[in-house]
Amino acid sequence: MQQLLSIRNLSKSFGSVLVTNDIDLDVPQGQSVGIIGPNGAGKSTLFNLITGVFPPNSGSIQFNGQAISSFSSAKRCRLGIARSFQIPQPFSGMSVFDNALVASAHGAGLSAKAADAAAIDAIEKTGLIEKANVLAGSLTLLERKRLELTRALASQPKLLLLDEIAGGLTDKECQSLIQTIKDIKADGVTIIWIEHVVHALLAVVDRLVVLDFGQIIADGDPEITMASNEVREIYTGIDADA
């Protein structure tokens, strides 16, 4: 299978703390990958490395067969890597529609009419259409999380990186979010999703990766991985072999 994302020997440290420790990860086109792990395991750092917020200390990242390690965040977005931020980062003084339009006009590089249509399309998919003319700064936290997803979608990504987008939702909201992400997946978008709400993750992903102390400690079928000793150890703190 064609690998959309290919990470080799990726390491990143902040001072003396090794946050990403020699990670190898291949994600084929169209796959949905869930990432779990305790706080501080290096999940968000991995996203920041993939999107180019900061450079790695060593290792390589290939996207669509192209080495992207030296590219800016903006260029990576234009190539088709979109993300949602764990803490929403709305353009507060701009309307929801303009927020999405930034992504479709600049991230996807669409021209005026097509950019409008793509922005509307993304807003409809994420259920924010009623709020299209509202200033993003006046949205509730949940709506801001949806706006993160809206903008990421409006940039027409090949690879969508979701960072804890289900946290704090009610059960009903979570179900509708799961449906939205399933639809995005059905459109052929490759997804990597960091999430603590494991049941939401398991409803969507094809594969589960477990990170701890900056390393991948388990990787495979979601159900089997969840039942593995490594995962039980992390989440219960009990040495499962004992």
Next chain:
Amino acid sequence: MSVTVTRRSNASTIFLIVALLAVVLFVAAPWWAGRAELRLFGEFFLYLGLACLWNLLAGYAGLVSVGQQAYVGFGGYLLFALAIHFNVHPLLIVPVIALLGAAISVPVGLLVFRLHGAYFAIGTWVVAEVFRLSAAQITILGGGSGTSLPVSVVKSIAQSRSDRESYVYWAALFLVLLIVSISFAFLRSRQGLALTAIRDNEQAAESLGINISRTKFLVYVLTAALTAALGALIFLQKLRISPDAAFNVNDWTAFVIFIVVIGGIGTLEGPIIGTLLFFLLRESLADLGTFYLMILGVVAIVIMIRAPRGIWGFISNKFGIELFPITRRVL
């Protein structure tokens, strides 16, 4: 689903009509206003221009420069140099001065863009001081004490004083209309969408495909060019230039920051309201001497505390109106 995207609103249509009427009134001012009023209006336009440009720079691109007097003085000195020593018509060289302002801002920008935040602010100020000290070395333009525009050059604009003052006034009016129109068109464009995104959140803007440093540099060069053109007209109105007047941080940056901050930073409407208030205060309090500056300071502090987004920020927040139709609305 078919949707339409529009930007017009009732408020913006009414504003357009009022603005057009005001423009007609101001164009006709040489026939109905006295000499002192004409001079005041001209100065008002030039300050409005400076405020619009500083607002683009600081309010949108996040480039808090306290050194825009570098370009005001550069434009003024260039006008005097070209008019006196190359015998060119003073009004016709203003566009050339804008181009030269853009040209000088490229190397200056490359230098100061290495600095960020407060360091950028100080860096731009240092550059302006370097400009001032350099201007004081130009002996053919009077060195440190400056020079006046020779009568022959002044007469080349128009024979009579009232004609000359009208021409300079119209030039100032034309330039500020150009600056407001360019700002408006720019903010409505694709690049303007990017710039507004940068205003609100640089990290998100970068992650959505916007080349932040390129956009900021573009704004820096554009505002430098137009600031130089304004500087040329400011000193054409004064007919006299000196390094201390041309590169004055108080006159060309501090007052401008005051205007933009009280009017509403990061909005197109803010600088207009701020300039109006600044001139109202100045004209009514000028006789008070030092107290005038203290009152300006108090006004600035009160507004910053009570309405941090300025007068226009307060109004638009409360009533949700926009005079310049920039925000797109989905119908």
